[in-house]
Amino acid sequence: MLIPDEAVLLDILERAVGGKVGSDGVTVFFPNGVVATQRMNIVRKGHTAVLRSWVGELKPQYTHFYSRPKAVAGLLALADDGWRVTANLHLAYHNCPPLRRWYPTMQLSANEYANYWMGSLAAAGRKDRDEVANPAFERWLVDEGFVSAAEAANLRKWLAGHARQKIDIRPSIALERVCGPAELTVPAIQRVTNAFLSAIGEPLVR
Numbered sequence: 001m002l003i004p005d006e007a008v009l010l011d012i013l014e015r016a017v018g019g020k021v022g023s024d025g026v027t028v029f030f031p032n033g034v035v036a037t038q039r040m041n042i043v044r045k046g047h048t049a050v051l052r053s054w055v056g057e058l059k060p061q062y063t064h065f066y067s068r069p070k071a072v073a074g075l076l077a078l079a080d081d082g083w084r085v086t087a088n089l090h091l092a093y094h095n096c097p098p099l100r101r102w103y104p105t106m107q108l109s110a111n112e113y114a115n116y117w118m119g120s121l122a123a124a125g126r127k128d129r130d131e132v133a134n135p136a137f138e139r140w141l142v143d144e145g146f147v148s149a150a151e152a153a154n155l156r157k158w159l160a161g162h163a164r165q166k167i168d169i170r171p172s173i174a175l176e177r178v179c180g181p182a183e184l185t186v187p188a189i190q191r192v193t194n195a196f197l198s199a200i201g202e203p204l205v206r
Helices: 006-017 059-066 069-080 110-119 129-133 135-143 149-160 186-199
Strands: 027-029 037-045 048-055 083-092 125-128 166-179
Touching: 006 027, 006 037, 006 186, 048 059, 048 186, 059 069, 059 110, 059 166, 069 083, 069 110, 069 166, 069 186, 083 110, 110 166, 125 129, 129 135, 129 149, 129 166, 135 149, 166 186
Parallel strands: none
Antiparallel strands: 027 037, 037 048, 048 166, 083 166, 125 166
8 A cells, every 4th residue: 555645645644633634735633632742743754654743842832741740751652553652852932933943863761861851950041141051051962962072063154154042941752653554544643643732631532
């Protein structure tokens, strides 16, 4: 069986999730009531399709998510149920397009990363540019094990590319699940989506 094109995949995802379609042609936003995550998307990748979502990107999402140990444990357990779960720390600014954000190569496992943020969430959030540009911030990234020293140095290049004075530190977790042709139906995608939402303690889609 062939993988449908992305317009068909988006239609399947829209009917499975029941939310608003994003302008990028691959994303559907979750209905009201889902807090820890905002959206899910689906893209073609070779002879498969990849379902993706991100937990804890914005402050209302990550404060809600990391305050609930059961939700964190449920998300991490998805790694045993066909999902790839990865640390997704990134820096951005208000209304920053995805391609303009700084996504460093991470060194921590998803478990190490989630455990860190459960105990140190005050380190996330909006910071003054001067604080992020201070060498002490780079040292913090390295000392806490997030990134290598070489990767931390790339932060300076990112800061040099814009003049924004407020920088958001986003303690996100990324999830991906590869779906074969037989799984690309509305009922199957809805089951997978609801298993994900149930794991993180969010309302199911119908």
